[in-house]
Amino acid sequence: MAIAWVLFTIMAAFMQAWRNAFQKQLSTTVDVYGTTLARFLFSPVFAFGYLAFLYQHQPVTAVVSFSPHFWLYIVIAGISQIYATALMVKLFQQKNYAIGIGLAKSEAILAALIGVMFLQEHLSAWGWLGVLIGAIAVFLLSKGSSQTKLSFKTLLIGLGSGLCFAITSLLVREASLELGMLPFLHRAAWVLCILISFQCVIMLLYLGLFSRKTLYHMRLRLGLTFKVSVCSFLASLGWFSAMSMQTVALVKTLGQIEILFSLLISAFFFKEKLARSDHMGLFLVILAAMMVIWA
Numbered sequence: 507m508a509i510a511w512v513l514f515t516i517m518a519a520f521m522q523a524w525r526n527a528f529q530k531q532l533s534t535t536v537d538v539y540g541t542t543l544a545r546f547l548f549s550p551v552f553a554f555g556y557l558a559f560l561y562q563h564q565p566v567t568a569v570v571s572f573s574p575h576f577w578l579y580i581v582i583a584g585i586s587q588i589y590a591t592a593l594m595v596k597l598f599q600q601k602n603y604a605i606g607i608g609l610a611k612s613e614a615i616l617a618a619l620i621g622v623m624f625l626q627e628h629l630s631a632w633g634w635l636g637v638l639i640g641a642i643a644v645f646l647l648s649k650g651s652s653q654t655k656l657s658f659k660t661l662l663i664g665l666g667s668g669l670c671f672a673i674t675s676l677l678v679r680e681a682s683l684e685l686g687m688l689p690f691l692h693r694a695a696w697v698l699c700i701l702i703s704f705q706c707v708i709m710l711l712y713l714g715l716f717s718r719k720t721l722y723h724m725r726l727r728l729g730l731t732f733k734v735s736v737c738s739f740l741a742s743l744g745w746f747s748a749m750s751m752q753t754v755a756l757v758k759t760l761g762q763i764e765i766l767f768s769l770l771i772s773a774f775f776f777k778e779k780l781a782r783s784d785h786m787g788l789f790l791v792i793l794a795a796m797m798v799i800w801a
Contacts, residue, residue, distance in 0.1 A: 510751060511747075511751040511752040511757065512760065514743075514744045514745075514748040514751075515744060515757050515760045515761050516760070516763060517740065517741075517743075517744040518741045518742075518743070518748065519741075519744075519761045519767060520764075521737045521738075521740040521741040522745075522764055523764050523767035523768045524737045524767075524771070525734055525738045525741055526594070526768065527768075527775060528734045529545070529591075529595060529598070530595075530598045532544055532727055532731065533595050533598055535723060535727060536723045536724055536727060537717070537723070538592050538595045539712070539713060539717060539720055540717075540720040540724045541592075541595045542588060542592045542595060542709065543706075543709040543710070543713060544724065544731040544734040544735060544738075545591055545734055545735065546702050546706040546709060546738070547706060547735050548731075548732055548739075549735050549739040550699065550703045550706055552736070552739040553698045553699040553743075556695055556743065557692075557695040560692055560695055561692075564691070568688060569687070570685065570687070572684070572685075573684050575684055576684040576685070579677040579678075579680045579681035579684070580697070580700055580701055581704070582673070583673070583677035583678050583681065583701060584701050584704045584705045586671075586673040586677070587674040587701075587705065588705055588708075589666075589670045590610075590666075590668075590670030590671040593663050593664075593666045594610050596663050597610060597660065597663050597664055597667060610664060610667045610668055612665055612669075613668040613669075613671040613672045613675070614672075614759060614762065616669045616672040617672035617676060617758060620673070639790050642790060675749065675754045675757075678745075678746060678749060679749045679750070679753070679754050681697050681701075682694055682746065682749065690747070693750050694746040695743075695746075697750075698742055745757070745761070
């Protein structure tokens with residue numbers, strides 16, 4: 507199991523880096539809501555196919571029951587992830603791809619703070635030092651191209667995205683733990699199916715009622731939308747499976763490798779260049795997250 511959660515996390519980080527890259531491309535012609543929907547549009551088909559595959563090759567006789575807490579976790583996590591994705595798309599429009607990912611990675615730091623404030627978790631002096639380093643990293647990553655003016659808009663969007671992602675990750679694990687009658691892969695698959703189906707339905711209803719033009723623009727970029735959905739499904743499969751086996755903190759710490767994948771994609775796919783302070787900020791994001799977990 508130790509090796510399994512590591513492999514699932516690395517797969518998730520790699521696919522998420524590509525999903526974000528495709529979302530950045532899609533955001534040039536499709537608005538924030540359509541780019542967010544692209545994450546969920548085709549994913550339920552793959553998710554239910556994966557669930558059927560699991561039951562075919564590893565039959566489970568236990569009857570699945572969903573508690574009221576499970577549904578509460580699903581609804582809050584689903585809405586939080588939608589907002590997190592929308593804010594991250596906004597982030598791409600403020601800064602370049604790699605820096606957007608770096609700011610969104612405040613998720614690990616914010617998850618630690620939520621644990622201390624609301625879950626009675628203890629954070630040592632080393633942990634608080636990690637939080638401070640994380641704040642410095644976010645400051646460096648939020649600076650404009652002139653390197654002299656702080657973009658508070660970028661900062662707030664990045665922190666908002668990270669906060670929503672942190673809430674989503676914590677509640678996804680809680681929802682998975684509610685299905686204790688199942689093996690970890692089956693638990694993760696059920697949470698994945700129900701969560702992304704809920705997200706897909708509410709996004710389609712919203713756009714169908716208030717922004718049909720967005721759906722038309724998505725149809726024009728159907729191939730790119732499909733790529734986003736496939737990468738999103740594989741990333742979510744990796745995250746949910748890993749978090750069913752291991753704590754969110756450890757999974758998200760290892761998941762910081764996504765920043766390295768993002769840097770490579772930024773340099774070779776988007777041909778973007780990073781300033782020296784940007785490199786330092788990205789490094790400090792990784793260091794801060796590791797310090798918080800080690801603490």
